[in-house]
Amino acid sequence: MTTLSRFEIHQPTCALEASQMLAHYGEEAGIYAGGTELLLAMKHSALNYRHLIDLKVVPGLNSIDMRNGSLEIGATSTHRSIERSPNVQQHQPALAEMESQVANVRVRATGTLGGNLCFAEPHSDPATLLLVLGGSVKIESAAGAREIPVSELIAGAYASNLQPGEILTKITVPSAKPTHRSAYMKFQIHERPTLGLGLWLDTPDEGRTFTSARVAVGCVCPFPTRGLNAEKLLTGSHADVEKRLSEAADAIADAADLLDDHEGSAEYKRHLIHVFLQRVFRKALGESLA
Amino acid sequence: MKPLSDFQIVNHSVPRGDGIPKVTGGAIYTSDMVVEHMAWAKVLRSPFARARILSIDASAAKAQPGVIDILTGYDLKGLQPYYGHGVKDHPLIAIGQVRFVGEPVAAVIAENELAAQEALGKINVDYEELDPILDVDTAMAEGTPRIHETDFADGSFRGFDDFPGAAGNICQAVHVGWGDVDAAFAKAAHIAEGEFYFPMVYAYAMEPYVAIADFDAKGHLTVYTSGQHPFMVRHDVAHVFRLPLNSVRIIVPYIGGGYGSKSYTKIEPLVAACSWKSGRPVKLQLSVEEAFLTTRGDDARVRIRTAVDARGHLVARQATIHLNTGAYAENSPMVCRKAANRIVGPYRIPNIKIDCFAVYTNTVPASSYRGLGGAQVTFPGESQMDELAEMSGSDPVEFRLKNLAHSGESIHPGMRPIDADIPGDIREAAKMLRMDRPLAPGHGRSVCCSASDAGAHPVTLAMVQVYADGAVSVLSGSTEIGQGSHTVLTQIAAEEMGVPLEKVRLIGSDTAVTLFERSTGASRTTTLMGRAVLEACREAIAQIKVMAEEVFAVDADKLVEERGGLRHGGKFLTWANILEQYFKMEGCSIVGRAYLRKAGDLTLVPVFWEIGVVGVEIALDEETGKICLDSLVTIGDVGLAIHPAMTEGQDLGAATMGLGAGLFEELIYDGQQLMNGTMLEYRVPRFSDLAKNIDMKLVQNRDGVGPYGAKGGGEGAVNPISPCIANALYRATGARIRTLPLTPERVWKALQEKKGAAPR
Amino acid sequence: MNVSFELNGKQTTLEIEQRESLAEVLRGRCRLTGVKISCEAQVCGSCTVLVDDLPVSACTLLAYEVRGKRVTTIEGLADDSGRLHPLQQAFLDHFSFQCGYCTPGMILAAKALLDENSAATDAEIVAHMNGNLCRCTGYLPILKAIRQAANQLRGQK
Known part of the structure; x- marks a missing residue:
């Protein structure tokens, strides 16, 4: 068995204390939120922390509440708890559904949304969907708290924009309004998805026109990426949007830095974006995929 | 031939012999075993596909707390360090050269896994990189250097007569043919022609390779291993350490999958060398990632x-x-x-x-x-x-x-x-x-x-022990790798001896106890070991029939064999009854045996x-x-x-x-x-x-x-x-x-x- | 540090190192070797144990995490009289294993599902079990066993 090298676990009582601990131990310390990615990386000596700051013991950080029209999800909420949360199921069902398909049951039982976002594994599902749902994150440190959109949290593959001593404490996701349509789909060959595609549409008239759209792609590129040019093509009448889906798919592919790797060639990934934009569009509108 | 309807145990889907242990966590695999005073080994692997090893400095690693000893290719004096049942080309640890990324270069033997693992990083190996030869075409091209610079001796278990590869990087060449293909193609109505590629695959046996080796004070070696061919491992290990066959005892408990990947010798010579060097029983448990780099x-x-x-x-x-x-x-x-x-x-x-x-x-x-x-x-x-x-x-x-x-x-x-x-x-x-x-x-x-x-190759030897209390043991060198050999072999013995399945115990895969069985593979176990067990039962019965003449006090030709024993008129005695009355002592058993070889209908x-x-x-x-x-x-x-x-x-x-x-x-x-x-x-x-x-x-x-x-x-x-x-x-x-x-x-x-x- | 938890129904306190995985502690210290180690990456499920009834990968979960919790391993599934859990019996009945290395994890993962939903459909069973690998059986015998146990558990309710 590959064994972990020695480290010390610290138990902060609040986010501020966690931040102080992080600042104190500097590069020797890491936040321990679920451990699914962190401990794997430590087993392979990709990370060599001597101190783990256990965010899970901080009271209140695993709550999931509706406040001011938004879901407020504590950073240490597990994928499973989000998947099962009546609040999430009711107010943002696309999020609940995506969470129910993250990795496998064991990862969902221990892995946390905050940990997932901070670790920024290129093949993870949540960030891609949160980009289109308009998710934001609350970041706390001794210097105070700030709230940034998920897009600004993402710095690159395995890299977040958290500054030293900063801790992600909360994810805020606006609840779905009756005019919203959203869906997330993935295409999976290996253990981790080959493609993730999230789509959000605002339709005042039951899907006849779309006044606003957000689309993001993940897994095919180093980090989840919005297709801003594609979003313009995805507004207008249903018929027009449907006609422009192929153009929009190319726009998404152009926006993403498509990788040639053993998951597939960039060419194939571009093709998958085409296929899955069609599918996710129909899924978001509740149309049959058969 | 006995009609299907006459079988009481054979041809029935009886409960698996290894069933209860496997659903309750009681089944012990080599990876679960510990032996007294056991140390742990971890392996440092080559980062290069082809390189000369110029030097290895393990002094810092050896000074680490908990580290007992280090084994490298420089420590093998007195051994015959190259093994292989087919070609003896495989050093138990790299000697002077590495030939693939992942090849073992050094092993740390320590008091625990963590100490061994942490010491790996303290070993300094100086390599001279050589151009790797990574594909078949390059390997066969004229002027490409040989991956093995020497010709190696044939192993004794090649299993067929073709000569090894002529030279260069051809390890083996086989030619099969009859008729005149050129003439036939010339006259053909249709020809399909193409180039196909079957990928490099990994068997992923869920239990990665693992072995425990223990040289005792008398120089006898015991190895517990997840290997599926204990007698092949014995051959290789005995050769490496120049030991007689009875000094090497290979024990194979339950095996967590194989699919061919655990056939023949894998890590056993390396682990045995770790025990030989350190004087301690040593366990080496590979990770799956290391197993990917093994076969x-x-x-x-x-x-x-x-x-x-x-x-x-x-x-x-x-x-x-x-x-x-x-x-x-x-x-x-x-x-x-x-x-x-x-x-x-x-x-x-x-x-x-x-x-x-x-x-x-x-x-x-x-x-x-x-x-x-x-x-x-x-x-x-x-x-x-x-x-x-x-x-x-x-x-x-x-x-x-x-x-x-x-x-x-x-x-x-x-x-x-x-x-x-x-x-x-x-x-x-x-x-x-x-x-x-x-x-x-x-x-x-x-x-x-x-x-x-x-x-x-059909060489399969088996024994059954028939006890005077009605119990029967099958002693088989076939391993239980999940294919169900332990169930099937006991079914055959129960059917032949006419005893309930619960009375039959399988004693398996210990080269000091069970007779030679060439291998557990090539789908042979039911056919060959099954037949050997059947014949061993018949041989035990033949012995008991001789004893029965004395017990019944009649000539053998007056005795009628029925399921589970012999009858003379109104008197029926089970095989066990006969043994009991013959020996007039509790606890006796006799041995029936069968020696199958390439002869008769197995020619x-x-x-x-x-x-x-x-x-x-x-x-x-x-x-x-x-x-x-x-x-x-x-x-x-x-x-x-x-x-x-x-x-x-x-x-x-x-x-x-x-x-x-x-x-x-x-x-x-x-x-x-x-x-x-x-x-x-x-x-x-x-x-x-x-x-x-x-x-x-x-x-x-x-x-x-x-x-x-x-x-x-x-x-x-x-x-x-x-x-x-x-x-x-x-x-x-x-x-x-x-x-x-x-x-x-x-x-x-x-x-x-x-x-x-x-x-x- | 000391961790106190309920292990297979018995209150247990162990001195552990913080770096130790639950699998190391259960296999090494408690000799509960039904916890099997394979991929070490949360892919295969052979180290599955239940913590507060949820399946987790013991190879990648710190033992530290089970403070005050209930841990169930395959060794804790049969009742005190040794009577097998319906899943264990079903795995025997359907020959749902060969080498047996994935079996403890399979049974525990299935138990977590059936404890929550003994009316699980085939699609739900497949979705739940998709993170547990078996290299021997081809899965159908495992699916059949889970169906049988589900039927039996529904009958008991």
């Missing part, structure tokens, strides 16, 4: 052409097979031999010319993989059968039926005639798959078959023909190229199923393994580095890959040389699955793909080309 299957490039005459009869097949064997021979010479034999398929082909080469490269050593060369060559062979059927204007099933060898016919001159009803099997599979139903869009069906010369090779017959219906997502199985049918032509449920389980398991290589499995090298050697990246079949409809059938014609007419199973269905999927894909789309695995992207690209459109 894989040979990937194969096959250039093949096959011809038919105007009446649709096969007239010739010619093939050149190149196996990428990696850095050491392991069992690839045998894979080479078997690939050459098995590419002929179960057909009458009057003209054959096969040239097969196992070629050394600086990659992970390849060795046995379920089907032993069969999967690699059935893919091209059966793909071409469908191509030729189309050229001949025939239905693929009818085309096969026209050419299949019938029972008693020979497909290889000089070898055992076919001992199976392959045409009947194919007809049945086609019927089960309901080939005549219309196909939905994106769907395609195919039925494929294979015939493998199975059983390996002809193969021991039996292992038949694979499968049918699939695929459902293709034409947009993504993803293939799913709608239906899977398997036929197990096994002579007699000692345990029907487990026999079907072998067919489904083998078919599923074949599905992996057919659809997703492939080890990918980028330069000298294996890129996907973790289970996060190497994709094996999972629950969601299960076919929607599964139908399995056993054919029991009792036509084998095994007990009651049984033959082996478990490796048949792995072979024809991938061509079956490729043929079904062709039926669905018209796209013929000759490279595996049929990943979504590969299928999509083929469909794009088929449409004539340049891929977007």
Whole structure:
């Protein structure tokens, strides 16, 4: 068995204390939120922390509440708890559904949304969907708290924009309004998805026109990426949007830095974006995929 | 022959002998074992595919707390450090050179795993990098240096007579042929010709390689190992340490999967050397990632052409097979031999010319993989059968039926005639798959078959102990690797001795206790060990009959054998009663034994023909190229199923393994580095890959040389699955793909080309 | 540090190192070797144990995490009289294993599902079990066993 090298676990009582601990131990310390990615990386000596700051013991950080029209999800909420949360199921069902398909049951039982976002594994599902749902994150440190959109949290593959001593404490996701349509789909060959595609549409008239759209792609590129040019093509009448889906798919592919790797060639990934934009569009509108 | 209805235990799906331990956590595998005063080893592996080792400085590592000793290639004085049952080319740890990324260079022996692991980073190895030789073409090109600079001695268990490779980097060359292929091709009505590629695969036995070695104070060596061939391991280890056979005791508890990957010797000489050097019992437990770097299957490039005459009869097949064997021979010479034999398929082909080469490269050593060369060559062979059927204007099933060898016919001159009803099997599979139903869009069906010369070299010795209290023990050198040997062998003993199954205990896989059994592989255990156990029971009974003359005080010819004992008039005594009355002492037992060798009806090779017959219906997502199985049918032509449920389980398991290589499995090298050697990246079949409809059938014609007419199973269905999927894909789309695995992207690209459109 | 938890129904306190995985502690210290180690990456499920009835990968979960929780391993599934859990019996009845290395994890993962939903459909079973690998059986015998146990558990309710 590959064994972990020695480290010390610290138990902060609040986010501020966690931040102080992080600042104190500097590069020797890491936040321990679920451990699914962190401990794997430590087993392979990709990370060599001597101190783990256990965010899970901080009271209140695993709550999931509706406040001011938004879901407020504590950073240490597990994928499973989000998947099962009546609040999430009711107010943002696309999020609940995506969470129910993250990795496998064991990862969902221990892995946390905050940990997932901070670790920024290129093949993870949540960030891609949160980009289109308009998710934001609350970041706390001794210097105070700030709230940034998920897009600004993402710095690159395995890299977040958290500054030293900063801790992600909360994810805020606006609840779905009756005019919203959203869906997330993935295409999976290996253990981790080959493609993730999230789509959000605002339709005042039951899907006849779309006044606003957000689309993001993940897994095919180093980090989840919005297709801003594609979003313009995805507004207008249903018929027009449907006609422009192929153009929009190319726009998404152009926006993403498509990788040639053993998951597939960039060419194939571009093709998958085409296929899955069609599918996710129909899924978001509740149309049959058969 | 005893009718099926007379069997009380054999041919019944009795509870597994290893069932309760395996569902309660009580089953102990080598990875679960600890021995008193045991130390742990961890291995430092080469970062280079080909390099000279200039020096190793382990002094800092040795000074680490908890570290007991370090083993390197400089410490092997007095040993014969090169092992190998086929070619003695494999150093137990790198000596002066490394030949693949991942080759063991040093081992740390420490009080615990953590100390051993942490000390690895303190070992400094100075390498001189050499240009790696990573593919077969480079390896065979003129002027390419030899990966092994010396010629190595043949091991004593090659298992066949071909000479090793002539020179250069050819590890083994095998040529099979008869008739005149050139003349036949010249006259042929249709010729299918192509180049096929079967990928580099990893068996993923879920228990990674593990062994515990313990040299005792008298110099006797005990090794607990997850290896599936204890007697082959004994041979290699005894050779390395120059020990007599009775000084080496190999014990194999339950094995967490093998599929060929645990055949022959793997880490045992290294672990034994760690114990020899440190004076401690030492356990080495590899991680799965290290197992990826230990053995894989040979990937194969096959250039093949096959011809038919105007009446649709096969007239010739010619093939050149190149196996990428990696850095050491392991069992690839045998894979080479078997690939050459098995590419002929179960057909009458009057003209054959096969040239097969196992070629050394600086990659992970390849060795046995379920089907032993069969999967690699059935893919091209059966793909071409469908191509030729189309050229001949025939239905693929009818085309096969026209050419299949019938029972008693020979497909290889000089070898055992076919001992199976392959045409009947194919007809049945086609019927089960309901080939005549219309196909939905994106769907395609195919039925494929294979015939493998199975059983390996038949030397199998067994003992049974019959106790005076009615108990029976079977002492067998066959390992329980999940195939159910411990169940099947006890069933046979219970049937023969006429005792309840619960009275039979299996004592297994301890070379100090059980007699020689060459191997547990090549689907041989039921056929050979099963027959040896049956004969050992009969031999014990023969002994008891002599004793019975005294006990009954009558001549033997007056005694009538009934199930479980002897009758004289109204008096019936069980075998146990007779023993009890003969010895007049509690606790006695006698030994019955059987020594099978290549003689009598086991003279002809193969021991039996292992038949694979499968049918699939695929459902293709034409947009993504993803293939799913709608239906899977398997036929197990096994002579007699000692345990029907487990026999079907072998067919489904083998078919599923074949599905992996057919659809997703492939080890990918980028330069000298294996890129996907973790289970996060190497994709094996999972629950969601299960076919929607599964139908399995056993054919029991009792036509084998095994007990009651049984033959082996478990490796048949792995072979024809991938061509079956490729043929079904062709039926669905018209796209013929000759490279595996049929990943979504590969299928999509083929469909794009088929449409004539340049891929977007 | 000391961790106190309920292990297979018995209150247990162990001195552990913080770096130790639950699998190391259960296999090494408690000799509960039904916890099997394979991929070490949360892919295969052979180290599955239940923590507060949820399946987790013991190879990648710190033992530290089970403070005050209930841990169930395969060794804790049969009742005190040794009578097998319906899943264990079903795995025997359907020959749902060969080498047996994945079996403890399979049974525990299935138990977590059936405890929550004994009316699980085939699709739900496949979705739940998709993170547990078996290299021997081809999965169908496992699916059949889970169906049988589900039927039986529904009958008991």
